[in-house]
Amino acid sequence: MNRCKWVAAALATVPAIAAAQSVTVYGLIDTGVEYVNHVGTAGHSVVRMPNLTATVPSRWGLRGTEDLGGGLKSVFVLESGFAPDSGTSGQGGRLFGRQAFVGLSDERWGQLTFGRQFTMQFWSTLESDILTSNIYGANALDSFRANPRADNVIGYKGKFGGVTIGATYSLGRDTVNAPAGANCAGENPADKSACRDWSAMLAYDANNWGVSTAYESMRGGAGATGGLTSSSRKDDRWIFGGYLALSSMKIGVGGTLRNNEGSTTPHSQLYYGGVSYDVTPAFNLAGEVYFLRFNNSPNKAWLEAIRGTYSFSKRTAVYLTAGFIDNRGNLALSVSSGDTSSAAPKPGGNQFGAMMGVKHTF
Template sequence: MKKTILAAAALGSFSIVAQAQSSVTLYGLLDAGITYANKVATSTGHDSLVKYGDGVASGSRWGLRGTEDLGGGLKAIFVLESGFSTGDGTSGQGGALFGRQAFVGLAKDGIGSLTFGRQYSFSTDYIGANYTMGSQTPAGNYAYHINDLDQLTSSRINNAVKFSSANFAGLTFGAMYGFSNSTQFAGTPTTTGTGGTQGSSSTYSFGANYATGPFGIGAAYTNIRFPNGATPAFSVSIANINTLGLRDLETFGVGARYAIASGLVFANWTHTKFEPLTGESSKLNNYEIGGRWALRRRCRRAWATRSRSSTTASKASGIRSTVRSTTRCPSAPMSTCWGSTRRRRAATS
């Protein structure tokens, strides 16, 4: 009887919000182009490739964001965000209707917000959104870490309860818990089987960020558990995870940035540990440093991006990637963005 009453109360709360919206915003982003790649490996050697590029710098999406003023600084909020392909119109994130974000909750001035649903982890919110090449320049997808192993790009957690604090003189912090998160890995729903207890398939994440004036620094920790073993589609080999399945992913990161005149420098470091279903664990360290500046103020928004990356399975040399961006405006002023990322995989423990 108690469960029935609680369920009815929750549905009733959602109905009130849905029927009394005071502000609803429709937003979106379309990203498409032509992609050219040379030296593509084929069965007969190497060849060049020209193809339609969907989500070249950022994934296409549309969404609804709503708020309802309840008085006394209290608001009801919701976000529904859908990713899709401009090439064929299909939904992204494994075909989910609102695979990017889907949550509802309450926000209180001076305290923060408490939200429920599919949401970003604090690794994405605090480190990925503030201290990476992808977030600080128009390099976008070209600058993301390989496979998003450290969860900085799109770590979306299902069935999550999330508290995000208000801004206290530049300081924000938060914590999240995901119930039975058995269908999520690195932003892509992945079926991991049935069974297992609620606690053994949970996810939790927490972090803090401080930003004042030209300076900002943040840190975050995320732990995702897969009791029945996820099989992530890594394009780089991480221990035995690709073939035997992943039981646990644990990542910690810290990032910082500082604005200098008309430019900005930033850096981040992440440490990620993978626990396969069987065999030894594997660890991965990412180091990234970069910056942007405008030689003339008129050209801050004009960019062109070039990326160069290489990978190796050798534990001694690790995995490396370098990204550089440069552009020249028609009227001659120039803006430049630069950065490099170094990834080293530690010996298995």
């Protein structure tokens, strides 16, 4: 990422303190126009500019380090998500809703951080879920996949050869009423278990393949939405996945086993498999299939998605992506995770979506 000249000038005015410090401004904006059919019981269609995601969510941020000597350094990240259609802040209107943490990092022992940050669910699916946060993908089937982070987190992640281990513990996972967060502030003297969240990950990466597994447990609390209205109720996920990277192709598979005590159908499974192929150095074609099912219920859904991306440079790309969802039983999940407004089909209905857009990284 390029360093902005004004940041460099500002740091130059602070003698001694800034001498061993590095600060980077970075970000990306990704948006376009989307078409979705079979919206609601009337089956209308909509053409819109999504406000949440496209191929990836738009964001900007600051990250920095200071060398403290002996392999030890301080680190920080302030990262803001925003909606490019309107310019508003994402993640429930937070200023730095994607990440806001500070910590210490050691090249031998790993990194310890404090603040709002990703849980291990994010890191465990980053390589195996080929389409990751694409507007048509796993986010449409599990809303927490679009927001795998928590407030008030103590986090650790370390890499030792090919092995990566990590863990997070949140004292109160969501202080803002964001859709995927379930409005659970925690840090309650009267109920010390309320809104706690913990996650742990173990991963192994070789030269061209890797596997990972993670576990995350979210506690409920008084006033929380999503059915987790008490600290005695939990929403647990066991996540697993693997990938194989070849010269011009990457294959990924994985899944999530979930036990959500706030749901009338608590046990569910989400599986996925995808392929990414570089047709040319500039053109990439990627596709993925997802399957969600609920135990002891007719509710299930298949989602298929495909995306073609042409890169003009390392920073600028255009793309066309499409998805189709087939709901069964009483499920009414939308194919699109790209807008916080409702675009769901009728229960048991199917839906098609397509989007073309442009992404620029800075």
